[in-house]
Amino acid sequence: MEFQTKSFWHYFKQNRLAVAGLAIILVVFFIAGTASLIAPYDPGKTNVSKKLKSPSSEHLLGTDQLGRDVFSRMLYGSRISLSVGLVAVAISLVIGVFVGAIAGYYGRWADAVLMRFVDIMLCFPSFFLILTVVALLGPSMLNVMVVIGITSWMGTSRFVRAEFLSLRERDFVQAARALGMKDRRIILRHILPNSLAPVFVTATLDVATAVLVEAGLSFLGFGVQPPAPSWGNILTEGRTYIFDAWWLTVFPGLAILMTVLSFNLLGEGLRDALDPRLRGRR
Amino acid sequence: MKTPLLEVRSLTTQFFTEDGVVRAVEDVNFEIHPGEILSLVGESGCGKSVTGLSLLRLIPIPPGKIMSGELLFEGRDLLGLEEREMERVRGNDISMIFQEPMTSLNPVFTIGNQIMEALQLHQNLDKKEARRRAIEMLDRVKIPSPEVRIDSYPHQLSGGMRQRAMIAMALSCQPKLLIADEPTTALDVTIQAQVLRLLKEIQGEMGMAVMLITHDLGVVSEIADRVAVMYAGRIVESGPIEAIFGEMRHPYTRGLLESIPQLEEKKKRLNAIPGQVPNPMDLPTGCKFHPRCHLMIDDCKKEEPPLYPVNKNHFSRCIRWKECC
């Protein structure tokens, strides 16, 4: 799977859903970047006399039980949700690529041991594992990111390994080896760049999963801790008021849904565009 | 002259891809007579397989489409048939075997099952009768102990055996025409000869016509009666085998013939024709072969040459056919 920018764009553009996904993601990134500029209120500013007000022109998405502006909180929440997703995936990528590269490049016992380890990790229902570890380390934004990262690298490592297995037999690698190039250099300069495209695709899909997992953890009380306004938190705090203030439950849920959906669509679009043969595969 | 079994008139098949229109087959005309072996020859990508598939209307739609033409089979235009009627033609009147015996058989059904399927469909046989006939067919294609093999799955057979099974399957309903698309290409050389001999033998016994699609002129020389050479979607020369091999009238045919591997100089094959097969989305003007042709003159670039009759059976699409070769 060689990366060709031109045909990539050509195929990618045709997938309207993926383009829409990309657009939404860009918007979310923009919001996250400029939350402090566009938020009409301080997200932590309480105003108890205006609590649980339904959406209005003054408070676009209403207010919560302490009179905080839900819209502003949601804007800031995008930062948390995005950071959790991106950092967690970055961690998982680093581990996954590292393990996959070692296993695929060196093969033999390194491969056997590492892949057995991957098998073992895959046996854990990942959500339970994440929950356990986050609970034990103590839930905080950092821990949530790290734990999601260290429990979700197995998929990446598996196909990085597969890519390496096939690439290391290719002529240019053999040539580099014959020239006496160091393994590290061969891996970093020759093989890795050639196996990055599919890594990129899974990374995108993994961000979607990570955002969902964070929301699930928040729901169980093990996510980013309040009063930090993550979407999961707003939703979880809001469900107590589900009969009294639907907007506290509905909007953050929709935000999570939209973001996760966009990442999924984008990832799928990338996959198709990078490898037209795999069109529509999941 | 007796009526041909199949008459193909100005068949044009195109593929509409995201990158442009592929003109795979352009204005192809030929006919096959009962009991005759016609060979369609050309390099890969010349449109010969598409022609074969077009005859059975097996072109995937979309992106493919048969743009125009007539396929007169025993006087009926196949292109005008309903899909249901066409299904009755396929496997019954006209059968087809393919290049890859590995992948052309369904891995999850036994070969017996796959042979019986056609029999049950077209001949209205009950299961028992179909099985008997299937065993008979396997026997006929010289598969040893057919009553055991019939329950084998494709992966349990060798490549040659699989191709024999394919042939048995294709011939089970005694079709009048068999389209064989590179039937031996994927096989070992020794097996190739066996399969080819078998094909010829059965053809003789059953008296059917065969359209043999191949890039291998060696194969052609062994069994074909008539040859049509294709290049860039067009037939560039056609005629009886002796004529083509003896006095070819098209530089491309000549190139092909010169590229037949001689045992002593195997490695030099295909050196005979310089250049590459043209991109089907961006064909040259005039004669499609002119960029690779050593006889090229300016006129070649201007206009696509018609098929010039060399004699009543032999045609060539070269302005300089007289000088050629």
Add this chain to the structure above:
Amino acid sequence: MKIKTLLFIPPILFLIILGVNLLFVSQRPPQKVNQLIMSSIGDASFLNPILAQDSASSDINSFVFNGLIKYDRDLQDFVGELAESWKIKAGEKPEITFFLRKGVLWHDGKEFTAHDVKFTYDKIMDEKTNTVRRSDYELVEKAEVLDPYTFRVTYRQPFSPGLGTWGMGIIPKHLLEKEDINTTPFNRRPVGTGPFRFVEWVTDEKIVVEANPTYFHGKPHLDRIIYRIIPEVSLSEMELLTKGVDSYGVSPHQFRRMSEIDFLKIYSQPALGYTYIGYNLKNPLFQDRRVRQAFTHAVNREEIVQYVLYGFGKVISGPFPSHLWYYNPNVKPFPYDPQKARALMAEAGWKDGDGDGILDKDGKPFRFKLITNSGNDVRRDVGVLVQRQLRELGVDVTFEVYEWSVFLKNFINAKHFDACILGWGLSPDPDDYQIWHSSQIEKGFNFVSYKNPEVDRLLEEGRKEYDVEKRKQIYWRIHERMAEDQPYTFLFSPIGMSALQNKFVLVEDGPSGQKIYQPIKIEKAGLMYDLTRWYVPTKTVMEK
């Protein structure tokens, strides 16, 4: 059959099942059954009163078991349960003699005797028993069976809270003698003397008890009680609305809506506990009493009660719930007074020297971290408000929430915190020795490290004094001292609310033996105090 058709079958089957089911669900008529369905967030753990720690287990145990005595409906005095009467002999080594009720039967038909009481006591004191109740009885010198209906305990020293500890449920000796108390199956199939007999416990789903026909106060009127486990409050609310649950703990914000539902009745009663901000007194920031007083002045507790609790709470001035006898009504809560707070801070040396809005002293800004545990919405919301209000005073507060066990282990027990928001749930006895005595700093619950010799002395006196009036004076004095010291900012004592389906009535025997139906009342001791007399009349007797 064609494969395509086959493929259609499962989805169609699925839709049919779903459709028929929806039809059924929308057609089902409401039922009225003589039973009470309660709900709890957590499942019970031990249906054995000496092992149980959680509220679900305690709830069930209170149906199945009896203590020797229990608090009366005003939580002021005791009334006899398994003990018909008792006698306290004061002195250096006080004795309590219990005269037990005769003819009380265990649910399996055996008779209850003083040996059971002794057995219960012995089991609690047995080191191998995983019980947290042992410290209640550590001052007991000896416990003796005088005769099958008389039981006497002797204390090493005067210990007035001791009497209340005999409200502990008594377990049957004859069933447990040969068992490992920690793991015996009895803990899941309890046999007691109480008004309800255990029927079944379906883990994480329900516990069912039924009326005990041989109960010594007479068979309860309800046929059975079903105790459901629903892990989330907002979900029990949904079950309440579908009548899958009869009673429900109402959160303040739900009160208005709930009281408009025609089949519910809402009851309210001050809770036996309070919420506070605790300051780590080992931290130099909080060692100056004026700072703590200033904080209490700066926190608008009325506003918190008003908005977080929707008015369902009472601002308190000291470490006791406001509706009980040992709360000193003369001590008034500090008013919300930002001016005074600022003045007190200035007095303590905290001024905004550099004009950044944050108070500082010796160049150091007043900055600290306020923490609480997750899972408690009220504390979380209080924290956010307190953070804001202290910010207005010029104190830079960060507010963080931690999961309970992390919170305890890493911060509270390690005394590694600045200030925390927590609450105490208390027993009706005023003895707060474990929370405030300086001996409890190291390994007890005085995690704020409060040390006041006078309070220490008063606490010791309070546990020795049996006379209620004298005890009251002692605890009132403690209350005064603590209000001055403000080791905590005592926030409020919440008002608990319950919703109950209005089909229940209270049965009373009329003068001529007929049954009189009364509306159910809530007592200081709780809504369920008269549970044995609850009843669901077949015909609607009373409407709201």
Add this chain to the structure above:
Amino acid sequence: MTSFLLRRILQMFITLIGISIISWLIITTAPGGPISLTMDPKISPKIIEQMMKNYDLDKPVYQQYFLWIKKLFTGRLYSFKDGRPVLEKIWERIGNTLLLNLVAMTIIFSLAIPLGVFSARKQYSMMDRLTTFGVFLGLSIPGFWLAYLIILGTVELFGYPVLGMRSFVTEGFGAGEIVMDRIWHLLLPAMIMAIHGLAGLSRYTRSSMLEVIRQDYIRTAKAKGVPEETVYYKHGLRNALLPIVTLFGFLIPGLIGGSIIMESVFAWPGIGRLAYQAVLARDYPVVMTINTITAVLVLLGNFIADLLYGVADPRIRYQ
């Protein structure tokens, strides 16, 4: 076949040991002991120490691991929380979880396969596009959120109890009505649990189908004169479903992970909820054992999937 089985079982056993060690390591490095969770002024520190001792928590970590193994196999492993044998606690709940997961799995397979097959058949049609979008919605929706909205909706719409395994006021119900009641309580959580897998599997079926119909043997079948439909449903489907069999094994971890949330939302007495409570209470023996048992379930699922694959695909014969 026998040697294959032996090899697989040995492999599974090694994996299991790895699983138990990893989960043990994770748990023991955590702060927060199991006993220190009670903040009851009446508990004295001495008692806590004694309790730690009773639970062997004073021993070195590696010893605790072996003690755990030993106790587990002798059935003497007790929960910290209520002193009951861990296996017994899990045993009485695991049936409920399996029931829920089984129904969810049935829903997934019975809906996803037709959905994927039909939308591949009509690739790029309106229905295909709708399904595709629906699939992505399904993959992206936070399950607990949807569950809340649905519970709320049904409560408002029907006023019929939804939570738990059954209704509690069933006086006057006939046998049929009780069955309907049970189905109702089962169907809602199972449907929500199924959504994610349903989306994934139907997507997978679709692409698998699309890939299969490009294969040579499909062309062969067509060339034989087999009608289009039969080609698709007979020759295509069977081949497309082969890899799907293995997905059976992959779906299990996701479902069990999902059980934690769904069982909490629907008050369903299963091991997902037990696991969550045990995590909250730092009930080491229970957390450890559930980890191990779910891993065993996953291993078994993969194993069964392998065997099924062998049955379904004649090319595979285990040696």
